[in-house]
Structures are given as structure tokens and as C-alpha cells.
Amino acid sequence: EIVFDIGDPMGDSTCVACGECVQACPTGALMPANDAGLVEADKKVDSVCPYCGVGCLLTYHVKGGKLLQVEGRNGPANNGRLCVKGRFGFDYVHHKDRLITPLIRRNDAPKTKELLRPGDWKKVFREASWEEALEFAAEGLMKIRTENVLPDNNGTDALAAFGCAKGSNEEAYLMQKLVRTGFGSNNIDHCTRLCHASSVSALLEGIGSGAVSNPFTDVTDAEVIFLIGANPVSNHPVAATFMKNAVKAGKKLILLDPYRSELARHATYSLQFRADTDVLLLNSLIHTIIEEGLCDEKYIAEHTTDFEELKGNVVEYSPETVSPICGIPAETLREVARVFAKAEASIILWGMGISQHIHGTDNSRCLIALSLMTGQIGRPGTGLHPLRGQNNVQGTSDMGLIPMFFPDYRSVVEPESKKWFEDFWGTKLNPKSGLTVVEIMDAVHSGEIKGLYVQGENPAMS
Numbered sequence: 118e119i120v121f122d123i124g125d126p127m128g129d130s131t132c133v134a135c136g137e138c139v140q141a142c143p144t145g146a147l148m149p150a151n152d153a154g155l156v157e158a159d160k161k162v163d164s165v166c167p168y169c170g171v172g173c174l175l176t177y178h179v180k181g182g183k184l185l186q187v188e189g190r191n192g193p194a195n196n197g198r199l200c201v202k203g204r205f206g207f208d209y210v211h212h213k214d215r216l217i218t219p220l221i222r223r224n225d226a227p228k229t230k231e232l233l234r235p236g237d238w239k240k241v242f243r244e245a246s247w248e249e250a251l252e253f254a255a256e257g258l259m260k261i262r263t264e265n266v267l268p269d270n271n272g273t274d275a276l277a278a279f280g281c282a283k284g285s286n287e288e289a290y291l292m293q294k295l296v297r298t299g300f301g302s303n304n305i306d307h308c309t310r311l312c313h314a315s316s317v318s319a320l321l322e323g324i325g326s327g328a329v330s331n332p333f334t335d336v337t338d339a340e341v342i343f344l345i346g347a348n349p350v351s352n353h354p355v356a357a358t359f360m361k362n363a364v365k366a367g368k369k370l371i372l373l374d375p376y377r378s379e380l381a382r383h384a385t386y387s388l389q390f391r392a393d394t395d396v397l398l399l400n401s402l403i404h405t406i407i408e409e410g411l412c413d414e415k416y417i418a419e420h421t422t423d424f425e426e427l428k429g430n431v432v433e434y435s436p437e438t439v440s441p442i443c444g445i446p447a448e449t450l451r452e453v454a455r456v457f458a459k460a461e462a463s464i465i466l467w468g469m470g471i472s473q474h475i476h477g478t479d480n481s482r483c484l485i486a487l488s489l490m491t492g493q494i495g496r497p498g499t500g501l502h503p504l505r506g507q508n509n510v511q512g513t514s515d516m517g518l519i520p521m522f523f524p525d526y527r528s529v530v531e532p533e534s535k536k537w538f539e540d541f542w543g544t545k546l547n548p549k550s551g552l553t554v555v556e557i558m559d560a561v562h563s564g565e566i567k568g569l570y571v572q573g574e575n576p577a578m579s
Contacts, residue, residue, distance in 0.1 A: 119147070131379075133354060136204040140188055140197075149205070153178075153186040163190060166203040167283055170505025171195065171333070171355050173203050184210055194334065200354035219250035254570075261568040262300060272301015272547045277557045277566050280307040280518040281573030282507035289509070289516035290524060292572055298544050303520050303529050303551030304566070308574065309510050310519075310554040312469065315477030316503040317514060323485035327526060328511060330500035333466060336363045338498030341456055341463040345373040345484070346395070346470025347504050350380055356504065369460075371453055373398070374470060386453050394443035396476055399483035400434035401443075402454040406490060407431065409451075411458035413492030421489050458491045462498030472503065520551030 121130035139147045148154030158178035166173040174192030178185045184207050189199040209215065214235040220242035222228075233241055245253070258276060265275035278300070280292045296305040309317065317327035324330070333356045336342050342360060349357040357380065364370050364383045372384040381387040390398050406412055407428055417424050436447035436454075457463045465488055471480040485501060493499040505511055517524035527534035530550055539546050552560055558576070560566040 133350070134201040134205075135199065135354065136201065137189075137198065140199075140204075149186040156180055156185055158185055165508065166199070167508055168202045168206065169353050170508055170510060171353050172508065173199055173355055175199060175203060177207075194332065195355050198355050198358060203355075219245045219247055221245045221250060221253055258300070258568055258570070265567065267301065267547070269545075269548070272545075274302055274304065274547075274549075275565065275567040276300040276302050276570070277304035277552060277560070277568070278570040279554065279557075279572065279574045279576060280305060280513060282308050282312075282510040282513045284509065284513065284573055286509070286512040286516050288572075289513040289518045293517045293524070294542065296570075297523075297538075297546055298542050301545075301547055303547050303549065304557060305518055305551060306520050306554045306557065307510075307513055307518050308507060308554070308579065309514050311473070311579075312506045312510060313472045313503050314519075314553075315472045315474070316467070316481045319478045319481035319485060320501065320503075321526060323482060323489070324494075324501070327514060329502045329505075330494055331464070331497075331502060333502055333504065334359055335464055335498050335500065335502075336360050336368070336466075337366070339363065339368055339462045339464040340460040340498065342368055342370045343373075343457055343463060343465045343487075344370065344380070345465070345467045346472075346474075346480070347374070347466060347468025348376070348378040348380075349466075349468070349504060350378060352468065352506075353504050369456060371457065376470075386449070386456070388445050388449065388453065390443040390445050393474075393476075394439075395471065395474070395480045396483055397434065397439045398443045398445065398450070399480070399487065400431045401436045401439040401450050402457070403427070403483065403486055403490065404431040404434045405436060405451050405454035406458045406487075408435075409455065411455065412490050416492035417490060424490070427486055427490070457487070457493070460493075462496060463488075463491065463493040464498055464500055464502065465493070466502045466504055468504045469506065520553055 121127050121132045136149070139149060145154060157180070159180045162177040162179060164175055164177060166175055171194050173195035174190040176188045176190045178188070187199065187204050187207060189195060189197040189204070191197045220238065222241060223243050226241040261275050262273045265273045267273055278292065278296045280289055293305050296302055321327045336359050342363060344360070349360065360370065360380065361383055369385040370380070370383055371386045372381055373388045373390065375389055375392040377387065377389055436450035440447040440450065465484050467484060471477065471484070474480055488494045488501050494501060515524070521529055523529055523534055523538050529535060530548065535546055535548060557566055557569070561569065
């Protein structure tokens, strides 16, 4: 008999429909829907999950050009595990509304604000060959560039592009190179602007790199897991399984979030603080660590600067002062600060609750300070890990698909960096920082942006 929990109905149980039981079943009594397990695949294709930033490895089973099922593949991020999205969320590949040929707007179909139903596309578009579509697009973009040319570099500010955080590093590199050398503009951005851009800004400022300092799997090496502003059970399900495993192995989970998520029942401390008091709460932890002499003085002296300014900044943020505002008892704040600072290894992970915020950069700065002042970075089980939303948002940013940086986070307005890329690419480059996603949309409405190239994104939805 197949049961959920202690015989609970599936919908009332803790089952998340991940399908791990299907993959583990040794008899075939459990299998994917539509009898997929009874069909022998023509080939198996190893790939990476196209969803969140965990990076699970998987294998597609294909027959006659059609996906049958997906299996988890052993990799450093998932150890063969998959969530419901990675294992079963592939029906879009064969969806009837998926575009399989280029379309060009018909001459008798002017643009309107009316929404177009997918099945009615022939009312507005006509099919075209790749050759015709590419030539049509290139001529249109070139016409805009020519009519709005800048005198100093032969480029234009009238063109912009949105890249895709689900593409490869190579695609991201070529996309930003196209915009910078072809359009003559730095108006290139992607969904990081509405995701972890604030975290990247703080990390570049605080530790010199916008990347995570360590993999989330380091939770298994940590003594304390500090998780704030994230709901990995829903958004990074496989990462959440590693956190649950770590807690089961005796690690302490400190969960901080105005929303009580499913991980709260696994937490040693669950702090449901009042929304928009993140900086206050985090400053009270920093205050406690300084006041009680729990800093790593050696690490601070050897690897940080401006610690005295940090001390001055948090002097008025005692737990007793902050408690009535954030809604967490002062003694709980002090206890959490002690547990974090005294641990042999503490790791900090955060999500969109920290970054998609009016104080997003300040939130991240507090987390970075908390890590650095206690020396909880640079060792297994320690570090700073913003949980990424899409599967290659990190690599896409590294490749320069952002308006203020070339690849490797080299500033577009810094003369030495600009000259290096001009020599490398063999063309003059725009000396101004480009527009962000939000600024591009404002510029479209004001008429400054006259052409927009969107790659693998749907800004109307997301």
C-alpha cells in the first residue's frame, strides 16, 4: 500500500510531489504518469535543470523527439535529487502554443493594446524563414542606430536589450557583446535587476565579488545555518532537503522571516519579526556581538577595514531598543547573536525577502558585516550565499549582461577597462553607463528607446 505520512490523504500530508519515491522504487510499482516508465527511450540526454539557481543535474529520456520522463543525475548540487519542477515540469517543451518558426507582424495588423490570444496569432503575424526574419530584425535595428547615431563612438542610446538568466554563459557573453559593439550602447540588463542586484552591489562593495562565497551544500559542514528572507522549500526545494538533512544531523537552523514557512518546524530559532525591520534586527545582532566581545579580532585586523565605523553605526541598536520595533524579545536576539558568533562554522543564506526590498543593499551589507566581524567566511561551512532565482543568473551577471559592467565586473565608465575591451573587440565603445530594466521601460514610454531586443524573457509577465 502506498501511504503519505501516517496514512494521511496526499493533499493533507507533507508530500511535495517531488517524485523521489518514483525514482527510488525498485519494482516499477511507482512510475511517471502516462505509463512513461513502460516506454524504452531512444536516447538519454544529460543536462541541467532549467528552473532555479540550485543547478541540479538531470537526464532526459527521449523517444521519437519527445520527452518521456526526467531522472535526477548525481551531481554536486543535488546528489541525484530533483523537485517537482525539475522532474515533472517539462510539458512546456511540447506545448501547442510554443513557437517553432519565426513570425513577422503582418503589414495590415497595426500595434494595439489589445491582448492577443495564442491561438489567434495568424491575425497579427505571418510565418517567415530564419533568413528573412534575421534580415528583417537586423535592418530594423540598424535603421534605428543610423537615425540616432552618437557622434563620439558611432553608437546609439536609442537601442536596448534584455538578456536571459536561463541561457548559457556563452550566450550571455555574446548578447552583451552584440549590444555594446553592434548597438553601440550599454543598455543591456536582465532579471537580476528585479532579483539579487542589491545583493551583488553589497557583495562587490563588501568582499570584492558579486558571487556566492560557497555552495549551499556547505550547510552540511556548518554548525549554524542562518537563513533569512527565503522560503527554499517552495523556491529551492532540493536545497531545502540539504538543510533538513543538516538539522537532522544536529546542526542549528536560525530562521528569520516575517512569514512562517514550512522550515520553521525544523528550526532551533524561528524569528517572525515585523516586516521592514530587517536592518534594525540585524544591527542589534551586530551590536550584541561587539558589546559581548564575540568578534574575531584576528580576522578583523587581517582582512577588514573600517570596523570602528561599523561599531559607531550600531551603538544605538541594542536588542532592548530594537525589540519593541521588530517584535522579537531582546533576550532572543542576544541568544541568536551568541549562537551565531560562537559557532565553529556559521553560514548565512538569504533570498528575495532581503534583496527585493527598499533597503535591499543595506540588508545585504548587514549580513556581510555579520559574517566578516565573526570570521565566519572563507572556510567550509561558513560564508555568504544569496539563493539565486534562475538557473544562471550568477553566470549571466559574470558575463557582463548588466548595464554598468563589462564581463568580470569591470566598470564601463572606467577608462582603463573601456580601452581594454575596445582593443579586445576592435571597436569604439559607449563611454556612458547603460540603463537598467526599469529605466529602459521608462525610456521606452518617454520615446528615448526606439528599439528593444528581448532574448528569452517575458517582461510582460515577469
